Amino acid sequence: MKRFLVAGLLVALALVVFVSPRASSQPDGLERVAIDHDFADAADDHALADLPTADYGDGGMGPSWAGVLGVGVTLAVTGGVLWLVRLRRPAVSPPSSPG
Amino acid sequence: MHIPDGFIDAKTSAGAAVVAAAGVGVALRRAGQLLDDKRVPLAGLTAAFIFAVQMLNFPVASGTSGHLLGGVLAAVLVGPAVGAVCVTVVLAVQSLLFADGGLSALGLNVLNMALVGLLGGWVVFRALRAVLPRAAGSVVVASGVAAGVGVAVAAIAFSFEYAIGGQGGASTATVTGAMVGTHVLIGIGEGVITALTVSAVLATRPDLVWGARDVPVPAPLATAASS
Numbered sequence: 001m002k003r004f005l006v007a008g009l010l011v012a013l014a015l016v017v018f019v020s021p022r023a024s025s026q027p028d029g030l031e032r033v034a035i036d037h038d039f040a041d042a043a044d045d046h047a048l049a050d051l052p053t054a055d056y057g058d059g060g061m062g063p064s065w066a067g068v069l070g071v072g073v074t075l076a077v078t079g080g081v082l083w084l085v086r087l088r089r090p091a092v093s094p095p096s097s098p099g
Numbered sequence: 100m101h102i103p104d105g106f107i108d109a110k111t112s113a114g115a116a117v118v119a120a121a122g123v124g125v126a127l128r129r130a131g132q133l134l135d136d137k138r139v140p141l142a143g144l145t146a147a148f149i150f151a152v153q154m155l156n157f158p159v160a161s162g163t164s165g166h167l168l169g170g171v172l173a174a175v176l177v178g179p180a181v182g183a184v185c186v187t188v189v190l191a192v193q194s195l196l197f198a199d200g201g202l203s204a205l206g207l208n209v210l211n212m213a214l215v216g217l218l219g220g221w222v223v224f225r226a227l228r229a230v231l232p233r234a235a236g237s238v239v240v241a242s243g244v245a246a247g248v249g250v251a252v253a254a255i256a257f258s259f260e261y262a263i264g265g266q267g268g269a270s271t272a273t274v275t276g277a278m279v280g281t282h283v284l285i286g287i288g289e290g291v292i293t294a295l296t297v298s299a300v301l302a303t304r305p306d307l308v309w310g311a312r313d314v315p316v317p318a319p320l321a322t323a324a325s326s
Contacts, residue, residue, distance in 0.1 A: 001137060004304050008144045012151035024156040024164035029281035030100040030257065032163040037274060039267020044105035046198035054198040056154060067154055070192060074150040078188045079143035082181065085131035086139060 016067020100257060102208055104201030111264025116206025122214040123187050129180035141307060142177045146185035149173060157288055165285030168253060170217030171246035172293045175310035179221045186213035211256040220249025224310060235301045238311040243294030247286035254282035
């Protein structure tokens with residue numbers, strides 16, 4: 001399991017460090033629809049738009065470091081939250097059907 | 100399709116937040132019942148991987164990009180309850196740390212992507228698994244198709260929210276048509292990425308794929324699974 005987890009984490013990190021700077025910068029589906037149908041301006045500025053991490057590093061950090069930070073924080077928070085709920089109840093065996 | 104603040108009015112955003120909180124609460128309770136210590140790090144990795152792949156926008160049409168949503172991928176790997184928690188954390192990190200997705204819109208985004216889109220896709224996954232042969236290839240195909248459908252479901256959910264509380268000038272019919280059209284294209288990308296990822300995990304550690312727990316594991320991989 002450990003090897004799998006380490007390999008998976010390395011893949012995630014490689015993706016954010018090496019591939020994300022090359023990702024498309026075109027607006028995503030929702031943004032495109034908003035632009036095309038004239039409601040893009042309805043968007044309020046994000047309250048946290050001044051952070052150096054804002055917009056995945058456009059605020060100064062760059063996408064690679066933003067990606068590394070995001071991967072790390074997501075891993076830690078998800079693991080922490082699930083570990084806490086796991087402590088509250090003992091595990092039961094999952095059912096044998098894909099439910 | 101991270102909704103920024105301002106597209107949807109305050110009362111609809113608040114209502115969505117209440118429903119989303121309830122849904123995530125149910126998911127957390129169920130996750131607590133199902134998880135063992137071995138699977139907690141796997142869930143963390145699933146969430147981290149989804150975060151990473153969500154940064155990789157790919158072009159879908161001129162002037163438009165898409166990115167993985169990841170709800171069905173998470174559900175197939177770690178189950179829908181744990182998967183919903185994973186996607187919720189990703190969305191929260193994106194909104195709070197990277198200003199991607201409005202703060203007041205977080206409930207809407209969680210509802211659309213971590214709950215409704217994920218569950219809609221999961222239903223399709225289970226339906227396909229019920230009719231396809233019980234084999235790894237079926238899991239891959241079912242994951243891909245379900246993931247694509249999940250994206251369209253999430254887009255439709257946004258259209259409902261827009262119908263109720265949209266603050267743009269365009270009509271609901273126009274927005275719905277445009278959203279579904281774009282997200283069908285994005286859904287193809289989602290389906291391909293999901294199928295490839297599930298296929299890769301099945302090839303190395305099939306015992307770690309929740310949606311394939313009833314599929315017999317080939318002998319050499321069964322040995323690896325005991326490590």
